[in-house]
Amino acid sequence: MGTNGQLNLAWRKRAYHREWLWAQANGLFDFFENSTFNPNGGFFELDADGRPLNPGNPTRGIHSTTRMVHCFAIGSLLGRPGSDDIVDHGMRYLWEKHRDHARGGYYWSLDNSGPLDTSKQGYGHAFVLLAASSAKVAGHPDADRLLADVTDVLNTRFWEDEHGAIAEEFTADWSPVPGYRGQNSNMHLTEALMAAFEATGETDYLHKAERIADLIIRRRAGENGFRVPEHFDGNWVLDKDYQGNEMFRPSGTTPGHWLEWARLLLQLWSLGGRRHDWMPEAARALFSQSIALGWDDDKGGFFYTLDWSDEPAKRSKLWWPMAEGVGAAAFLCEHLPSAFHETWYRKIWDGISRHFIDRTRGGWHEELSEDLTPSYTLFSGKGDIYHALQACLIPLFPATGSLTKGITEAEGR
Secondary structure: OOHHHHHHOOHHHOHHHHHHHHHHHHHHHHHHHOOOEOOOOOEOOEEOOOOEOOOOOOOEEHHHHHHHHHHHHHHHHHOOOOHHHHHHHHHHHHHHHHEOOOOOOEOOEEEOOEEEEOOEEHHHHHHHHHHHHHHHHOOOOOHHHHHHHHHHHHHHHHEEOOOOEEOOEEOOOOOEOOOOEEHHHHHHHHHHHHHHHHHHOOHHHHHHHHHHHHHHHHHHHHHHOOOOOOEEOOOOOEOOOOOOOOOOOOOOEOHHHHHHHHHHHHHHHHHOOOOOOHHHHHHHHHHHHHHHHHEOOOOOOEEEEEOOOOOEEEEEEEHHHHHHHHHHHHHHHHHOOOHHHHHHHHHHHHHHHHHHEOOOOOOEOOEEOOOOOEOOOOOOEOOOOHHHHHHHHHHHOOOOOOHHHHHHHHOOO
8 A cells, every 4th residue: 555545544534443442442431430439439450350459458549540530531521421420439539538638749549548658759649630630621520629739739849940840759748759850750740731731721731841841852862862761860860770660660761651752742742832843853753763662573562661772671561552652653643644653553553452452351451471461460450541541532533632622622612
């Protein structure tokens, strides 16, 4: 098929493909909606069969609570029955349990007895901002107070104006945890800041997102061949030797984050009136590097991490880089259309369909081994709807902003 034919027949424009995406999204909503709902507050994480993990005393991580609010706020905007109850449930748990009523901020995790990990982390607060912003667009009555509260915490506790990014972590009493700054928390804050800007029109959110992108991508990734560095010291000097949590702070570099940034840059470029002309080419470079260095040409899928010699370090194939690859390719096909981007949009979906979607038990496999068989070294089951759902829905809406923005504009609200 020639280049022009391939572009003219983009999968995102085909009726069958769009119906297929809707079906996959509905399957994810179905899988997570009732199984995750914990009547004692918050949400269960699920095993591979979709049953609650440790149902007697489950851990409720802030990223799980907030992502459920965000995703079912999207469900509410789409008109999915049952979504409003999920959003209510999650918003209540965030405000009443995750929130530190005495000292401010939000705890990382809880169990039935109360706070389990009392640290206050930038990653978690970024997702509180995303949840509040999405809930506001969906019209939730408590969204404004949550949005105001977490914005104040981010501005007064986390934001470091001299760097144009946030600090990583504090103890429960707001004592700093020194010596580390991370791109992952700032990347997700960029996503949340854009959502907050869309929800409120307040430009300070957008300007902060632009400053983070400038630091992490234009400067630090640009200095490293558009391989996104993950770990830094307190002055944002790259630390190539950092060893951390394999789930949230894996060592080396993580091609999935290069893909995630490719989409976020094009979204930021669109929202900001296309003022930063470096962003589209940076997005193109990030996507190209993720394919060239991160894709397993033999078996398929993205390696989880690479070392600084560009060799695979953690060779597992996780679901979320595949999901982020779809989102990045969809945005690139819209803004920088090419046969390369269309081909990889299709190829990544081929890999997801063949290996990651669990058609027997529902949901997606979150981790595969190098040879693409289900594995459980990092994840115990199927605990997260966020990445997979967005992969299914992003191609269905205009590549000009977040899903909540795209849905509201498509519905004429």
